[in-house]
Amino acid sequence: MKPYRVPELAEKYTQYDMIQKHTDLPEFPDARVHLLYIFLKDSGKNIAGHEELYALVTSLVQLGLDTHESIDVTEGNQGEAMMRSRQLKVLAGDYFSSRFYQLLAHKGEIAVISLLSRAVSDVNVMKMRLYGKMKKSLLPSEEYLQLTVQLNMQLFLSFTPLLEVSVQETWEKLLKEFTACETIVREMERCAAPEIGRGGYAFWHLIESGSEEERNLLVSKKTDMKDWKKLILKHKASEKLLDKLRDSVNVIQQLLASRGDSPCTGMLDPFLKRLSTYRSVVSEG
Secondary structure (H helix, E strand, O other): OOOOOHHHHHHHHHOOHHHHHHOOOOOOOHHHHHHHHHHHHHHEOOOOOOHHHHHHHHHHHHHHHHHHHOOOOOOOOOOHHHHHHHHHHHHHHHHHHHHHHHHHHHOOOHHHHHHHHHHHHHHHHHHHHHHHHHHOOOOOHHHHHHHHHHHHHHHHHOOHHHEOHHHHHHHHHHHHHHHHHHHHHHHHHHOOOHHHHOOOHHHHHHHHHOOHHHHHHHHOOOOOHHHHHHHHHHOOHHHHHHHHHHHHHHHHHHHHHHHOOHHHHHHHHHHHHHHHHHHHHHHHO
């Protein structure tokens, strides 16, 4: 059986000294990419053994989108190091997106270029709607999470027509839950500090749950680390995310059990480890 090696192939495009030295890239979307690879390999229609190529280019497009999304747009002079990091993220995101075109064009996969391009356009429209709601502060935390999961799975959903009809429903269910797991883990990490947490699930949960004084503090952007951690603990933001991660893992386990699907089982290990780690942290807190 051909091993899954897409993360290693992607390193050719991500492991540049300049990027490594001056900025950080988002996490590789491994669960989504691995799931896409498995379904294309086992149930793809007329893909001519290109499951690895399709998974690779989709990972690069997603990394491009995520890299641009991670750019700090805070106004004001933030120093040379921050400016260089921002510039490199812009260039890196553009680079990842351009490589997807080149790799597919080289193989004559024009139809897949069109497929992913439409998906990117859909993602951008969805982002604008999300940002509009965030700007108006009209965004319940649950809606924020649902919209973010949908955004993060949109590229991968575009491959559904290439799968056998008999597996499409299971593919979409698993994709939704694995995407939820990756999204929730990221939101857990954003609970660590107000700078990265602003606009995330915890922020909107605190806006909903907090007192008027607490909401004013959050909106004023004057929340320091001490206040932020106090609010996170008081309103149990991390615990709620932990429960959501556990729920998604349970759904995946049930779906895999019904399929007898061993190739996907190991993909849960990072999330099971996170559950164990965060459970200990929350208990200590």
